[in-house]
Amino acid sequence: MNAIPTIARWPRRHILVAFTFLACIIAYSDRVNISVAAVAMKERFGWSQTEKGLVLSAFFVGYMLFMFIAGLLATRFGGKRVLGFSVLAWSVFTLLTPAAASVSFGVLIAARIAMGIGEAGMFPGAYELIARWAPPSERARAVARMLSGVPAGTVIGLMGTGWLVQLYGWPMAFYAFGVLGLLWVVIWFRAVENDPAADRRLGPDERALLLAPVRPTTEKVESVRMLRWLAHPRVLSIVIAHFATTWNLYVLLSWLPSYFRDVQGLSIANAGLFSAAPWLTMFAVTNVAALLSDRMIQRGVNVTTTRKLMQCSGLVLCAVFLLATRTAHSPGAALLLLCAATGALGGAWCGYAVAIVDVAPRHSGVLGGFSNTFATIPGIVGVAVTGWLVDVTGTYSAAFVLTAVVSVLGALVFGLLFNARPIIE
Numbered sequence: 142m143n144a145i146p147t148i149a150r151w152p153r154r155h156i157l158v159a160f161t162f163l164a165c166i167i168a169y170s171d172r173v174n175i176s177v178a179a180v181a182m183k184e185r186f187g188w189s190q191t192e193k194g195l196v197l198s199a200f201f202v203g204y205m206l207f208m209f210i211a212g213l214l215a216t217r218f219g220g221k222r223v224l225g226f227s228v229l230a231w232s233v234f235t236l237l238t239p240a241a242a243s244v245s246f247g248v249l250i251a252a253r254i255a256m257g258i259g260e261a262g263m264f265p266g267a268y269e270l271i272a273r274w275a276p277p278s279e280r281a282r283a284v285a286r287m288l289s290g291v292p293a294g295t296v297i298g299l300m301g302t303g304w305l306v307q308l309y310g311w312p313m314a315f316y317a318f319g320v321l322g323l324l325w326v327v328i329w330f331r332a333v334e335n336d337p338a339a340d341r342r343l344g345p346d347e348r349a350l351l352l353a354p355v356r357p358t359t360e361k362v363e364s365v366r367m368l369r370w371l372a373h374p375r376v377l378s379i380v381i382a383h384f385a386t387t388w389n390l391y392v393l394l395s396w397l398p399s400y401f402r403d404v405q406g407l408s409i410a411n412a413g414l415f416s417a418a419p420w421l422t423m424f425a426v427t428n429v430a431a432l433l434s435d436r437m438i439q440r441g442v443n444v445t446t447t448r449k450l451m452q453c454s455g456l457v458l459c460a461v462f463l464l465a466t467r468t469a470h471s472p473g474a475a476l477l478l479l480c481a482a483t484g485a486l487g488g489a490w491c492g493y494a495v496a497i498v499d500v501a502p503r504h505s506g507v508l509g510g511f512s513n514t515f516a517t518i519p520g521i522v523g524v525a526v527t528g529w530l531v532d533v534t535g536t537y538s539a540a541f542v543l544t545a546v547v548s549v550l551g552a553l554v555f556g557l558l559f560n561a562r563p564i565i566e
Contacts, residue, residue: 154279159286164325165291169290175179198521201517205518208517212239216504216506219269223266228329230258231256231322232416271287272503281432285434292483296421374558375558379493383494384516384551413527420483456552457552458481469495497509
């Protein structure tokens with residue numbers, strides 16, 4: 142009898158963040174299911190490692206091409222619409238993936254590109270909503286909770302796909318996860334509002350908290366002014382750090398199952414299970430680092446210093462652990478090092494990701510889309526180059542070295558150039 146009133150009293154901003162978290166889970170379940178299913182698809186269709194890399198990276202072509210446009214749309218029409226239609230689009234193309242693969246390799250590539258276009262609205266829409274709904278004192282936690290859907294969705298995608306492939310065949314992974322996205326869309330448009338001011342279910346205390354700060358705007362930004370602040374050194378530092386973080390993320394997302402299968406000799410199902418453990422570590426570290434970030438700032442630590450500490454230490458530690466993985470001679474040792482690497486990467490999300498809202502609180506959707514456009518390049522180049530390096534060298538060592546170098550360079554640029562002061566109010 143008391144359950145319903147308790148849910149009703151849960152702050153509306155937390156409900157919205159919870160929905161973005163669920164959307165992120167669905168997005169990454171739909172992304173990584175092919176990294177496990179591709180092991181079986183490679184055997185079914187006779188792909189080379191390079192061809193498999195092309196399939197894994199095709200998604201990011203559409204994702205990158207539409208990302209900045211999605212940011213502009215989120216700023217103009219609101220994050221609720223952009224995020225909702227984004228989930229709808231990518232869920233439909235997830236459902237169509239098995240049919241596309243059965244037609245031809247080219248049709249499969251086209252379907253993956255179309256799915257990437259659909260997912261392009263995920264983060265611009267979410268950033269625009271968080272800028273409206275999260276007060277500055279909760280900013281790191283709101284962003285981190287949304288982004289913790291990445292490792293959570295990865296775990297669900299990897300473990301669920303391994304199980305589904307083993308019991309029902311690889312097409313079922315795409316059908317199951319696609320349906321989940323459609324169910325989310327139905328609830329989303331009924332459960333949330335784009336702006337706190339329009340939410341009649343908002344309590345008086347929460348209304349006062351959320352409407353006091355400067356909120357994002359739906360006004361157009363002049364092209365010259367936009368180009369000027371997008372070229373600012375602070376934006377450059379965010380873009381470079383974002384690029385380095387996603388290079389690590391996408392390489393690990395796409396190739397961990399294959400690494401455990403090819404190098405450590407695990408079965409497809411066990412490769413999926415082992416590949417899930419690092420993302421559980423990332424989930425935990427991301428939320429702990431976010432809580433630590435907000436508390437550091439509340440206790441007087443400079444915002445810029447906090448963001449730099451999280452971003453730079455996360456990238457450097459991730460590089461160290463990836464390099465150490467080259468010497469791992471057992472599945473257990475490799476798993477331990479990869480858990481440490483992905484955990485460190487979770488801490489880095491409390492750097493550049495929160496900085497997007499710090500630097501452009503009224504236009505975080507635009508900046509998020511702009512930054513993620515460049516940060517999607519690793520999904521195309523990094524994933525494909527990893528496949529090529531594995532084909533050429535026969536090992537994953539060269540790919541891990543390259544990833545570590547990118548990490549250190551990203552940490553260096555962010556440490557030198559970033560400042561948390563807003564560029565555009």
